[in-house]
Amino acid sequence: MTPADPERVIAAARSWLGTPYHDQASLRGVGCDCLGLARGVWREVVGPEPFPVPPYSRDWGEIAPREVLADGARSMMIEIAPAEITPGALLLFRMMPRAIAKHVGIVTTPGTFLHADERLGVIEEPLTPAWRRRIAFAFLFPDRT
Numbered sequence: 768m769t770p771a772d773p774e775r776v777i778a779a780a781r782s783w784l785g786t787p788y789h790d791q792a793s794l795r796g797v798g799c800d801c802l803g804l805a806r807g808v809w810r811e812v813v814g815p816e817p818f819p820v821p822p823y824s825r826d827w828g829e830i831a832p833r834e835v836l837a838d839g840a841r842s843m844m845i846e847i848a849p850a851e852i853t854p855g856a857l858l859l860f861r862m863m864p865r866a867i868a869k870h871v872g873i874v875t876t877p878g879t880f881l882h883a884d885e886r887l888g889v890i891e892e893p894l895t896p897a898w899r900r901r902i903a904f905a906f907l908f909p910d911r912t
Contacts, residue, residue: 768845771812771908773855779811780804780873780881786889791820801871801883802836805857808873812908817843834867837904844906852905853877859904868903 782795789798793806806816836859840846847856852874859868872882874894881891 769910770845771855771910773853776808776812776855776873776908777875779808780875781891782811783807783889784881784891786883788883788885788888799883799889804881804883804889805871805873809908812911814911834904836868836871840904840906843909845909847905847907849902849905852902855907857906857908858902859906860898860901861903862901870901872898 783799783804786794786796786804787798788800789803790800791803792798792800793803795807799807802820806820809816840857840859844857849858852858854874854876856874858872858874858880860870860872861868862870870882872880874880875891878894879891880894880898881889883889
């Protein structure tokens with residue numbers, strides 16, 4: 768698989784800035800959660816979603832027995848080491864130690880990322896040491912070809 772152009776990924780992601788937070792949604796300007804943001808960027812950069820996302824509860828990450836997001840991303844994206852992240856990479860974060868990865872963001876510059884915050888909607892913010900410590904997995908979007 769060839770990676771998608773990172774500038775295209777970043778432009779697609781930034782077009783979601785200001786979208787309000789809404790669980791399980793993926794509609795730019797209307798509402799999305801962190802997974803919905805990634806799904807929207809996928810649709811713009813890669814094409815139709817390869818499979819439907821089943822409904823999920825707000826606490827799914829606390830009760831899931833396996834790395835659901837990582838397994839799904841691994842089946843259709845290019846996995847890279849978290850130490851090798853570059854702009855355009857999709858990040859999966861562990862929000863608590865020893866928990867599964869349940870939050871998604873997209874790197875926009877070497878020091879910033881974009882994600883859907885429950886209170887603020889889709890925002891771009893610094894990829895601080897606290898956020899970097901939480902990175903569990905990283906992936907690149909594939910090119911359409």
